[in-house]
Amino acid sequence: MRKLVVIAVAIFLVALVVACSGAPKQSSPQQGGTTAKSEAKIQLKAATMTPMEHMYSQGAKRFADLIKERTNGRIQISVYPDGQLGKGERELLEALQQGIIDIYVGSTGPIGGFSPSMLLVDIPFLFRDYQHVDKVLDGPIGKQLLDDLEKANLKGLAFWENGFRNLTNSKRPVKTPEDAKGLKIRTMENPVHLTAWKTLGVNPVPMPWAEVYGALQQRVVDGQENPVPVILNSKLYEVQKYLTMTQHVYSPAPIIMSLKKWQTLSKEDQDLFIKTAQEVAPWQRNLGRQNEQKMLSELEAKGMQIERNVDKSLWQKAMQPAFEEFAKQFGKDKIESIMNVK
Numbered sequence: 001m002r003k004l005v006v007i008a009v010a011i012f013l014v015a016l017v018v019a020c021s022g023a024p025k026q027s028s029p030q031q032g033g034t035t036a037k038s039e040a041k042i043q044l045k046a047a048t049m050t051p052m053e054h055m056y057s058q059g060a061k062r063f064a065d066l067i068k069e070r071t072n073g074r075i076q077i078s079v080y081p082d083g084q085l086g087k088g089e090r091e092l093l094e095a096l097q098q099g100i101i102d103i104y105v106g107s108t109g110p111i112g113g114f115s116p117s118m119l120l121v122d123i124p125f126l127f128r129d130y131q132h133v134d135k136v137l138d139g140p141i142g143k144q145l146l147d148d149l150e151k152a153n154l155k156g157l158a159f160w161e162n163g164f165r166n167l168t169n170s171k172r173p174v175k176t177p178e179d180a181k182g183l184k185i186r187t188m189e190n191p192v193h194l195t196a197w198k199t200l201g202v203n204p205v206p207m208p209w210a211e212v213y214g215a216l217q218q219r220v221v222d223g224q225e226n227p228v229p230v231i232l233n234s235k236l237y238e239v240q241k242y243l244t245m246t247q248h249v250y251s252p253a254p255i256i257m258s259l260k261k262w263q264t265l266s267k268e269d270q271d272l273f274i275k276t277a278q279e280v281a282p283w284q285r286n287l288g289r290q291n292e293q294k295m296l297s298e299l300e301a302k303g304m305q306i307e308r309n310v311d312k313s314l315w316q317k318a319m320q321p322a323f324e325e326f327a328k329q330f331g332k333d334k335i336e337s338i339m340n341v342k
């Protein structure tokens, strides 16, 4: 009997020694155990107004893939194309300000209503060509335009591209501004565009993007203006017969984040977002630039009649009076600071 007691005491003492030796416990989160601090997953929503195959959504997808890869899946961005989260870009930007959506890729069209300095880039014939565009938007002027967005609770990450805008209509072939007189043309909700088209003698009808296809189909408006990739990917060839390569405005497409959401990211993640957005920019811009001729052939095959030989100086002259108004509004020096970038 005595022997049994001795053995029981010995076992108890050994167990006591082991328990106090700090041998690893099975920790559980609520006890804040010894496991490394778990890195919480971040889920973000990115929204565009164009189909998945369009360069806004393609750029957003590439950005999302790179961020997921570079954070080992910790940050996941879902892309919602085609206006799934809002009927137009103005509505998406409002949702971005409120933190309802996290990332926007779209034109600068309505941005002037949130950050007035952005109206500058929508001035007709401001940009000479793509090289000029890249020099301005990837330089100090572009950076200032993105920084200005913070006053509107928006965080501009980089300038991506919509492209040079062209006129389409369902009524008649258009080569000169004279041919366009009297047409009802849908424009973006942007005062610079409205002024420019009014000056030309066109009846501009501002409208959110989601309503445009239906308005063209029911002949509520005769035409609209957008870059070739939008015309093709949004199937405007189904409701527009004539395309005139006016290239009257270069339309940037910044990738923008909700400032609220941006401020929840670590400095390291913020730097990664900026670096990745800037890295995607040339790739995304080239989706339109390198495929425009191919897309034009596709539009012709779909039945569009394309006027390629447009005398742009006639269109620029016809919009000149608007230019004077913009110079008063923005300051001639501001406009010249962009036009003079070599």
Ligand code: EAX
Pocket: 049, 050, 089, 106, 107, 109, 162, 188, 208, 209, 225, 226, 230, 251
């Ligand atoms: O999806 O509203 C417009 O015309 C803009 O170019 C928009 O980005 C097209």
